[in-house]
Amino acid sequence: MGSAAIDELRNNASVKIKRYTVPGIKDLPVACKKLINEQSCDIVMALGMPGSDPKDKICAHEASTGIIHAQLMTDTHIIEIFVHEDEAKDEKTLAWLMDKRAREHAHNVIKLMLRPYDLEREAGTGQRQGYEDAGPVGL
Amino acid sequence: MGSAAIDELRNNASVKIKRYTVPGIKDLPVACKKLINEQSCDIVMALGMPGSDPKDKICAHEASTGIIHAQLMTDTHIIEIFVHEDEAKDEKTLAWLMDKRAREHAHNVIKLMLRPYDLEREAGTGQRQGYEDAGPVGL
Amino acid sequence: MGSAAIDELRNNASVKIKRYTVPGIKDLPVACKKLINEQSCDIVMALGMPGSDPKDKICAHEASTGIIHAQLMTDTHIIEIFVHEDEAKDEKTLAWLMDKRAREHAHNVIKLMLRPYDLEREAGTGQRQGYEDAGPVGL
Amino acid sequence: MGSAAIDELRNNASVKIKRYTVPGIKDLPVACKKLINEQSCDIVMALGMPGSDPKDKICAHEASTGIIHAQLMTDTHIIEIFVHEDEAKDEKTLAWLMDKRAREHAHNVIKLMLRPYDLEREAGTGQRQGYEDAGPVGL
Amino acid sequence: MGSAAIDELRNNASVKIKRYTVPGIKDLPVACKKLINEQSCDIVMALGMPGSDPKDKICAHEASTGIIHAQLMTDTHIIEIFVHEDEAKDEKTLAWLMDKRAREHAHNVIKLMLRPYDLEREAGTGQRQGYEDAGPVGL
Numbered sequence: 001m002g003s004a005a006i007d008e009l010r011n012n013a014s015v016k017i018k019r020y021t022v023p024g025i026k027d028l029p030v031a032c033k034k035l036i037n038e039q040s041c042d043i044v045m046a047l048g049m050p051g052s053d054p055k056d057k058i059c060a061h062e063a064s065t066g067i068i069h070a071q072l073m074t075d076t077h078i079i080e081i082f083v084h085e086d087e088a089k090d091e092k093t094l095a096w097l098m099d100k101r102a103r104e105h106a107h108n109v110i111k112l113m114l115r116p117y118d119l120e121r122e123a124g125t126g127q128r129q130g131y132e133d134a135g136p137v138g139l
Numbered sequence: 140m141g142s143a144a145i146d147e148l149r150n151n152a153s154v155k156i157k158r159y160t161v162p163g164i165k166d167l168p169v170a171c172k173k174l175i176n177e178q179s180c181d182i183v184m185a186l187g188m189p190g191s192d193p194k195d196k197i198c199a200h201e202a203s204t205g206i207i208h209a210q211l212m213t214d215t216h217i218i219e220i221f222v223h224e225d226e227a228k229d230e231k232t233l234a235w236l237m238d239k240r241a242r243e244h245a246h247n248v249i250k251l252m253l254r255p256y257d258l259e260r261e262a263g264t265g266q267r268q269g270y271e272d273a274g275p276v277g278l
Numbered sequence: 279m280g281s282a283a284i285d286e287l288r289n290n291a292s293v294k295i296k297r298y299t300v301p302g303i304k305d306l307p308v309a310c311k312k313l314i315n316e317q318s319c320d321i322v323m324a325l326g327m328p329g330s331d332p333k334d335k336i337c338a339h340e341a342s343t344g345i346i347h348a349q350l351m352t353d354t355h356i357i358e359i360f361v362h363e364d365e366a367k368d369e370k371t372l373a374w375l376m377d378k379r380a381r382e383h384a385h386n387v388i389k390l391m392l393r394p395y396d397l398e399r400e401a402g403t404g405q406r407q408g409y410e411d412a413g414p415v416g417l
Numbered sequence: 418m419g420s421a422a423i424d425e426l427r428n429n430a431s432v433k434i435k436r437y438t439v440p441g442i443k444d445l446p447v448a449c450k451k452l453i454n455e456q457s458c459d460i461v462m463a464l465g466m467p468g469s470d471p472k473d474k475i476c477a478h479e480a481s482t483g484i485i486h487a488q489l490m491t492d493t494h495i496i497e498i499f500v501h502e503d504e505a506k507d508e509k510t511l512a513w514l515m516d517k518r519a520r521e522h523a524h525n526v527i528k529l530m531l532r533p534y535d536l537e538r539e540a541g542t543g544q545r546q547g548y549e550d551a552g553p554v555g556l
Numbered sequence: 557m558g559s560a561a562i563d564e565l566r567n568n569a570s571v572k573i574k575r576y577t578v579p580g581i582k583d584l585p586v587a588c589k590k591l592i593n594e595q596s597c598d599i600v601m602a603l604g605m606p607g608s609d610p611k612d613k614i615c616a617h618e619a620s621t622g623i624i625h626a627q628l629m630t631d632t633h634i635i636e637i638f639v640h641e642d643e644a645k646d647e648k649t650l651a652w653l654m655d656k657r658a659r660e661h662a663h664n665v666i667k668l669m670l671r672p673y674d675l676e677r678e679a680g681t682g683q684r685q686g687y688e689d690a691g692p693v694g695l
Binding site: 019020029030034055058063073 | 620621623628633635636661667672679680683
């Protein structure tokens with residue numbers, strides 16, 4: 001997923017990228033904070049793949065809570081991109097989903113930093129990262 | 140929802156409004172904090188529409204926890220306005236609910252900032268944002 | 279509930295009271311913190327009535343977590359008094375419970391601030407706020 | 418439980434003890450922090466008895482989370498000693514468990530402060546506070 | 557588990573190790589923070605074995621949340637290594653799993669501190685600590 005995100009960022013913006021790999025998703029919050037505080041990153045993408053076991057779901061919740069906390073401590077966006085192992089019916093779909101979601105979130109990062117009006121225009125139109133968009137709610 | 144809230148605020152008070160759109164609800168806490176710290180907002184409305192999947196419910200819980208945390212870090216109110224995808228039986232009702240809840244919360248924002256005695260008078264009368272009010276508890 | 283608590287406080291101690299009404303229970307944590315930091319309150323009573331829907335239960339949990347956090351940030355007690363909509367079998371009992379619990383917690387506030395030895399004497403005797411006390415555990 | 422813990426501490430170490438009683442378990446986190454910050458306590462024992470209702474279980478979780486937070490804010494140990502109302506089959510066993518657990522945790526407090534090597538020696542031997550120890554895992 | 561981790565660290569790197577044993581897993585977060593703040597540790601391994609009771613699962617969740625918080629407060633990695641009592645079918649497998657997981661996490665610690673590129677190379681290849689690796693997702 002990291003490579004897909006980096007590829008998409010490089011193809012669509014002129015950015016300097018730091019990559020930091022950690023053993024598990026619960027190591028992500030502090031890693032993100034270190035990238036912000038020690039490597040002066042302006043925004044971070046936190047990519048991970050939680051397992052399908054109930055224990056793994058709790059780990060993902062703990063990691064997410066920590067990632068939100070890290071953002072609040074630094075006033076800096078950290079875009080969480082988790083693909084849950086049980087989100088796809090087979091390995092091929094899972095690999096496709098990981099690639100697609102990483103790339104679409106990379107676009108969100110670019111919009112958030114460089115083109116905020118694009119995000120505003122899309123708000124409420126049911127954009128989903130990975131699968132088909134849900135579409136806007138009809139009035 | 141953002142447009143409905145802004146419309147209602149503009150029609151009922153003389154306020155300066157900053158709009159900040161983020162990709163997902165988990166990006167709301169830090170966005171709210173940035174609006175307070177970097178844009179000097181006195182109060183923030185955080186609007187979002189969590190999906191109906193159990194995973195989405197957990198995301199909403201994480202976002203809410205972060206929004207409360209952001210308030211405590213800034214001593215500033217952030218009014219959370221979430222409409223859950225499964226709160227209405229069809230798309231038309233959902234759209235109606237989103238509009239209505241956004242507008243009623245905009246009124247709460249105005250009361251909290253400008254007319255605190257109105258809120259006090261309504262306390263314990265079972266006001267609900269969106270659907271019918273629940274009414275006061277009979278003695 | 280607010281009026282019952284205030285009535286009981288006034289009847290049993292000489293205290294100065296600030297009242298601050300918020301739209302929902304998730305607005306309580308920051309409101310309590312503002313009362314402490316901006317209004318110099320020595321102790322706060324946070325009164326609310328969570329609904330009976332599962333979503334409301336999660337809101338109550340988020341509010342409670344925030345109220346504990348606000349206390350830790352200020353080294354000040356905030357006494358949470360929640361009456362859940364589903365704690366009573368009918369509206370009349372609910373109203374009675376709200377009044378009774380608010381008054382009993384008002385007494386706890388007075389003890390915590392002025393008569394700590396009364397609390398110590400009652401510890402482990404199964405005091406409950408609202409319904410019948412549970413009684414001490416027999417040895 | 419408080420008396421049992423104090424008795425055991427006094428019989429096994431020369432310590433100065435401050436006792437602070439609060440109305441409910443959710444008042445424990447800030448009380449512990451105040452004992453550390455305002456009364457200069459080096460370690461705190463937080464004793465409580467959560468009820469058996471699901472709502473009480475959530476309260477216990479909120480209190481525990483706050484107690485861990487208070488420790489992190491002060492770099493000071495707070496030993497949580499909760500006996501859940503539903504941990505024993507009858508009142509007599511419950512009273513016995515409360516006494517036993519309080520005393521065994523008092524020993525842990527002494528070890529943590531004065532005899533850290535005793536704790537290290539027992540690590541992984543399945544010590545439980547209250548009921549029978551679980552025993553070490555066989556290799 | 558502590559001994560296995562220390563053994564593996566000593567055999568694979570030249571490091572200075574501080575050992576700190578606490579009575580229960582909920583005492584781990586502050587202990588880790590004290591090792592960082594008071595003993596100047598650059599990284600911490602937090603080893604524990606949560607029980608199989610639902611209450612124990614909640615304790616583990618609280619401890620994990622606190623460990624992530626401690627990392628964010630110190631900008632320092634704390635590698636959590638929990639083996640849940642119910643992860644293995646018998647005591648022998650459990651003992652094997654504890655030893656294996658502690659050793660594999662010790663390797664992760666070394667990689668995180670000294671050989672970050674090894675972690676990057678393994679990212680997305682489904683490494684699991686203890687049981688068989690899950691393998692990479694096929695494209």
